[in-house]
Amino acid sequence: MMTRLWPMVRKEFLQMRRDRLTLGLMFGVPVAQLLMFGFAIQTDVRHIPTVVVDESRTPASRDIIAALENTGSFRIVAHVDGRPALDAAFARGDAQAAIVIPNDYSRNVGRGSTATIQVIVDASDPLSSQSALAAAAGLGQARNLTILAAAAGRTSLPIDVRIRPRYNPGLRSPNYIVPGLVGLVLTMTMVLITAMAIVRERERGTLEQLIVTPITKTELMLGKIAPYIGVGLFQMTAVLILGRFVFDVPLVGSLWLLYGVSLVFIVVSLSLGLYISALVQTQQQAIQLSFFFMLPSILLSGFMFPRQAMPEFFQWLGLLLPITPFLEVLRGILLKGVGLEALWPQTLLLAGFAVGLITLAVRRFHKTLD
Amino acid sequence: MTDVAVDIRELTRRFGALTAVSQLTLQIARGEVFGLLGPNGSGKTTTIRMLCGLLDPTSGGATVAGIDVSTAPERVKTRIGYMSQRFGLYEDLTVAENLQFYGGIYGLRGAAQATRLAELVAFLGLGDRMHQLAAQLSGGWKQRLALGCALLHQPPVLFLDEPTAGVDPAARRSFWSAIHDLARRGTTVLVTTHYMDEAERCDRLAMMSLGHLIALGSPAEVAQQVGGKTLEDAFIILQERDER
Numbered sequence: 001m002m003t004r005l006w007p008m009v010r011k012e013f014l015q016m017r018r019d020r021l022t023l024g025l026m027f028g029v030p031v032a033q034l035l036m037f038g039f040a041i042q043t044d045v046r047h048i049p050t051v052v053v054d055e056s057r058t059p060a061s062r063d064i065i066a067a068l069e070n071t072g073s074f075r076i077v078a079h080v081d082g083r084p085a086l087d088a089a090f091a092r093g094d095a096q097a098a099i100v101i102p103n104d105y106s107r108n109v110g111r112g113s114t115a116t117i118q119v120i121v122d123a124s125d126p127l128s129s130q131s132a133l134a135a136a137a138g139l140g141q142a143r144n145l146t147i148l149a150a151a152a153g154r155t156s157l158p159i160d161v162r163i164r165p166r167y168n169p170g171l172r173s174p175n176y177i178v179p180g181l182v183g184l185v186l187t188m189t190m191v192l193i194t195a196m197a198i199v200r201e202r203e204r205g206t207l208e209q210l211i212v213t214p215i216t217k218t219e220l221m222l223g224k225i226a227p228y229i230g231v232g233l234f235q236m237t238a239v240l241i242l243g244r245f246v247f248d249v250p251l252v253g254s255l256w257l258l259y260g261v262s263l264v265f266i267v268v269s270l271s272l273g274l275y276i277s278a279l280v281q282t283q284q285q286a287i288q289l290s291f292f293f294m295l296p297s298i299l300l301s302g303f304m305f306p307r308q309a310m311p312e313f314f315q316w317l318g319l320l321l322p323i324t325p326f327l328e329v330l331r332g333i334l335l336k337g338v339g340l341e342a343l344w345p346q347t348l349l350l351a352g353f354a355v356g357l358i359t360l361a362v363r364r365f366h367k368t369l370d
Numbered sequence: 371m372t373d374v375a376v377d378i379r380e381l382t383r384r385f386g387a388l389t390a391v392s393q394l395t396l397q398i399a400r401g402e403v404f405g406l407l408g409p410n411g412s413g414k415t416t417t418i419r420m421l422c423g424l425l426d427p428t429s430g431g432a433t434v435a436g437i438d439v440s441t442a443p444e445r446v447k448t449r450i451g452y453m454s455q456r457f458g459l460y461e462d463l464t465v466a467e468n469l470q471f472y473g474g475i476y477g478l479r480g481a482a483q484a485t486r487l488a489e490l491v492a493f494l495g496l497g498d499r500m501h502q503l504a505a506q507l508s509g510g511w512k513q514r515l516a517l518g519c520a521l522l523h524q525p526p527v528l529f530l531d532e533p534t535a536g537v538d539p540a541a542r543r544s545f546w547s548a549i550h551d552l553a554r555r556g557t558t559v560l561v562t563t564h565y566m567d568e569a570e571r572c573d574r575l576a577m578m579s580l581g582h583l584i585a586l587g588s589p590a591e592v593a594q595q596v597g598g599k600t601l602e603d604a605f606i607i608l609q610e611r612d613e614r
Contacts (some may be wrong), residue, residue, distance in 0.1 A: 007473075206458050206459065333562065368443075
């Protein structure tokens with residue numbers, strides 16, 4: 001049983017070693033992705049270019065402008081005079097936010113009546129306007145409370161809401177992105193590589209020679225995926241090490257559990273690739289089908305966009321992607337340090353994917369030419 | 371008839387509306403070099419693929435080395451060697467690596483594999499090429515390597531589908547002497563070809579046209595049956611008939 005597996009695996013390794021480009025991609029992709037996503041992607045948008053229209057020009061108005069800038073959400077790029085200049089700055093894209101302080105601001109503050117300031121945000125990109133809006137609203141509220149408390153003769157506020165962001169106290173994007181990246185890199189390379197593996201043999205005519213031998217289809221398929229299990233484990237290790245030392249991403253939970261579940265996920269991705277390769281006739285089709293699967297894996301899995309914000313239908317759709325439960329496992333282990341007692345449903349789902357996809361691939365693949 | 375190596379009975383294969391092979395019946399004796407002739411699309415490759423267990427027959431059947439290709443295609447695969455029209459080995463592996471890989475796939479291990487490889491390398495003269503990548507070999511050497519890989523497990527029956535396409539005349543000649551060597555030692559060889567000089571070197575021939583068998587016998591008999599003085603005449607007559 002399985003006596004022909006080892007020659008098959010050995011052959012795959014020999015070919016892998018000679019295919020410099022693919023080899024480079026397999027090891028270069030995770031590093032490049034990590035640096036790209038880790039450095040470039042920040043979901044909390046800070047330092048939005050801001051113009052100021054200060055019609056009040058008083059210490060009070062300068063004080064509120066400084067306070068807004070100190071939230072870190074706004075970066076003041078210019079002081080302009082009047083609305084037309086403000087609109088022009090927005091239109092040119094020089095500014096994405098504006099602070100307008102009317103000339104009666106200081107007077108109203110002094111009199112104890114309501115003083116108005118306006119914060120205008122370019123919301124064509126809702127994501128980047130969000131933190132500015134929240135910062136402005138928060139600052140306004142804090143100011144109001146201080147003034148009201150002082151008027152009521154109190155030195156402390158009646159309610160103090162203390163916020164503790166658990167598992168990621170610095171609210172840093174890399175802590176969220178890097179664990180997810182392990183899943184994404186594995187999905188991208190594992191699915192594509194195996195999708196190509198059998199189709200390439202079909203296209204080059206080597207499959208025909210191989211299937212007139214007594215090799216069983218299980219040996220053939222296992223031989224195709226076995227070498228890439230090692231590649232997958234190497235890739236995730238590279239991402240984890242770089243994540244730890246370049247981006248300071250914590251590694252709280254059990255490494256054994258992490259690698260165990262990742263192994264299951266790697267097998268899932270490889271089986272999916274095999275299934276694709278059994279469906280298609282050319283490498284072109286294999287690439288297209290892999291990409292058809294790749295985009296939802298980024299968008300619907302919770303890799304970047306929170307699944308809770310999606311309509312229910314898309315939340316269910318996301319659950320059809322193996323990467324979705326895997327991301328929960330990754331973040332659970334790496335950031336929260338939880339174990340199987342909390343992550344067993346996701347792990348079970350992944351195991352189900354593995355069994356299902358292997359079965360599909362083996363049933364679909366035939367040792368004949370038609 | 372215990373000495374029948376390949377026994378084909380009313381073998382038929384359809385692809386949709388097209389009948390590629392129709393009601394083909396013939397026997398090939400053990401140790402025979404049997405040629406399959408016919409223009410492109412006459413059903414030669416489809417026939418060989420069915421005999422190798424690569425395609426299921428639509429109806430009819432065949433036994434190869436006593437094994438039924440419809441019911442036990444995987445057992446057939448242990449008893450046959452096959453060379454496809456297109457070079458089917460790994461161009462990014464060396465000659466030695468290709469041979470070792472197929473040796474492993476055919477279940478040869480350790481010393482047994484080394485002995486068998488040494489035999490074949492001597493037989494095919496591959497000694498100086500062992501560490502070249504298959505991609506760098508000329509057509510003639512590729513063909514020898516492919517033959518080597520097909521012979522590793524000493525199959526009693528060998529199927530060669532246009533083995534000498536794109537090979538220079540000297541290499542073709544030495545290839546054919548290797549084929550006759552094998553046949554003398556009891557290997558049955560079924561070969562398809564376009565070349566008349568190769569067809570002349572077969573013990574017996576079958577000529578196919580549009581999936582049918584139209585002539586069967588020694589080269590001289592076949593030429594006569596189709597109505598030409600030589601085999602080449604016969605082939606041209608056949609092709610003209612086909613194109614009508």
